[in-house]
Amino acid sequence: MTYVANFTNVTKRYPRGILALSRVTLQLTKGEFTFLTGPSGAGKTTFLRLLFGEEHPTDGELAVLGYDMNHLKSRQLPRLRRRIGVVFQDFRLLSQRTTVENLDIALRICRLSKEERIRRIKAILRIVELEGRADSFAEELSGGEQQRVAIARAISGDPELLLADEPTGNLDPDLSQRIMELLRKIASRGTTVIVATHDYAMVKRIEARTIHLEAGEVLVK
Ligand SMILES: Nc1ncnc2c1ncn2[C@@H]1O[C@H](COP(=O)(O)OP(=O)(O)OP(=O)(O)O)[C@@H](O)[C@H]1O
Ligand SMILES: [Mg+2]
Structure with missing residues (x-):
């Protein structure tokens, strides 16, 4: 089985020692829709930045779309990023x-x-x-x-992988729900979608895989 992303004991420590992710082991598969939840500072954006190659693991192994993110060369990055879509909270239009x-x-x-x-x-x-x-x-x-x-x-x-960081941050509940349905539709067409959010009310309403982070650790429910 080839995964869209494969995290093996991934730890991310920022300069000055801040531990943002701690021994994360999980896989993302093709066409899967996943919520990434957790309180502010839990490591959600860091998780997405690792997938996009904006940050690299301090420890452990990460493969994204077949690329070894620990040894990614800078000339490979544009090729990888062409296969990844990103939605930022502030739209950037x-x-x-x-x-x-x-x-x-x-x-x-x-x-x-x-x-x-x-x-x-x-x-x-x-x-x-x-x-x-x-x-x-x-x-x-x-x-x-x-x-x-x-x-x-x-x-x-x-894209084969779609990363969305708080995509419904400023939207009302009805619209948030519709945006989520849209992202689900995109996943059903074969794109792996991962949505970071702390909108627990919305997560509760939608049946989907949820990865929950607390202080950089994945909590298994
Ligand atoms: N560039 C950076 N340099 C140093 N520390 C950082 C950096 N980016 C994030 N951190 C720290 O890493 C931890 C995780 O941050 P991250 O942004 O991943 O959290 P988050 O779950 O996305 O939070 P939020 O819900 O507020 O967006 C925090 O303690 C944060 O202060
Ligand atoms: Mg964040």
């Missing part, structure tokens, strides 16, 4: 650009023709139910709409 332009910028690195990019953008806007906002500027969109553009951008390159 270009406010003076339209929905289509925000998505097109992300797609340009894929070396597709203009027609192919437009075809893809249309298909993705259907998935996130934003066809009607294609030509709106990001700054004209509501928080939930911006969040869906951010998700659309993250999935535009057809």
Whole structure:
């Protein structure tokens, strides 16, 4: 069995000795939807940053999409990251650009023709139910709409792994639920999705695998 990610006794210690993750052993499989929960400072963002190659394990082994993250060369990183989508809490959209332009910028690195990019953008806007906002500027969109553009951008390159850090942080419960349903739909299409959140009420409402961190350790329930 090849895993999308395989953590074996992974420990992450930041400079000045802060222990952010401690002996984490777990696997993520293809098409799986997982919540990553835990209080502030538990290590959720650190966990995602290790998957994205922004940080490296201090100890233990980590493989992501077949890459050995302990010995990843810097020239391999862009190739790995092309296969990973990321949704940040603060969206990071270009406010003076339209929905289509925000998505097109992300797609340009894929070396597709203009027609192919437009075809893809249309298909993705259907998935996130934003066809009607294609030509709106990001700054004209509501928080939930911006969040869906951010998700659309993250999935535009057809990633094998999607990382979302508090993707519903500022959204109301109904919209949070819809965003989660959207992320579940993306997982059912074969993308491995991992969602860091401390919105326990939402996690409770949705049946899914949950990895719970406390002070850098995975708690098995
Ligand atoms: N770049 C860094 N340098 C040093 N320490 C860090 C760094 N980033 C995070 N930490 C520390 O590592 C621990 C885990 O942080 P992390 O950001 O992973 O937590 P989190 O679960 O995402 O928290 P939150 O819910 O507040 O976002 C914390 O003690 C934090 O202070
Ligand atoms: Mg965090």
